[in-house]
Amino acid sequence: xxxxxxxxxxxxxxxxxxxxxxxxxxxxxxxxxxxxxxxxxxxxxxxxxxxxxxxxxxxxxxxxxxxxxxxxxxxxxxxxxxxxxxxxxxxxxxxxxxxxxxxxxxxxxxxxxxxxxxxxxxxxxxxxxxxxxxxxxxxxxxxxxxxxxxxxxxxxxxxxxxxxxxxxxx
Numbered sequence: 001x002x003x004x005x006x007x008x009x010x011x012x013x014x015x016x017x018x019x020x021x022x023x024x025x026x027x028x029x030x031x032x033x034x035x036x037x038x039x040x041x042x043x044x045x046x047x048x049x050x051x052x053x054x055x056x057x058x059x060x061x062x063x064x065x066x067x068x069x070x071x072x073x074x075x076x077x078x079x080x081x082x083x084x085x086x087x088x089x090x091x092x093x094x095x096x097x098x099x100x101x102x103x104x105x106x107x108x109x110x111x112x113x114x115x116x117x118x119x120x121x122x123x124x125x126x127x128x129x130x131x132x133x134x135x136x137x138x139x140x141x142x143x144x145x146x147x148x149x150x151x152x153x154x155x156x157x158x159x160x161x162x163x164x165x166x167x168x169x170x
Contacts (some may be wrong), residue, residue, distance in 0.1 A: 044112055047160045048119045048153055051075050052107065055151070055164040059084065060100050063129070066092040078154070078165040095134045101142060102128040108148075119153040119162060122170070 054075025108122040152166040
């Protein structure tokens with residue numbers, strides 16, 4: 001029993017030592033993309049802010065139209081886009097649309113990962129929204145929202161573009 005356990009542990013240690021990366025399809029010896037003088041850290045931070053702005057425009061569009069437009073993947077992908085799609089489907093089934101009356105967004109913090117492959121932003125959104133029926137008639141009173149969320153973004157290939165990947169309410 002202890003010989004088998006020892007053999008398994010040795011095999012695992014050898015796998016880690018030789019650069020086994022969990023089988024996610026990337027070669028372990030491939031270096032991560034780096035920034036060049038043309039795409040410095042400031043340019044990447046601007047790309048993150050641009051993705052956040054695009055995601056905001058997308059969210060406002062989806063709230064009123066209850067559908068995902070063709071241009072959605074320019075700013076949003078992965079679990080964040082799936083969550084928007086599910087919420088739109090639910091509102092559509094209930095016959096509810098949401099109009100954004102006022103919106104103020106503040107990016108409280110923005111952190112670029114040292115690998116330059118991911119970024120994290122803490123964002124506070126203060127909004128006034130009006131739920132409406134399918135025909136656009138108001139449904140009840142306007143609602144004030146004060147949401148704080150962590151946005152996780154991923155870099156698109158080796159470009160200086162980012163997309164919102166996951167949004168977690170805090």
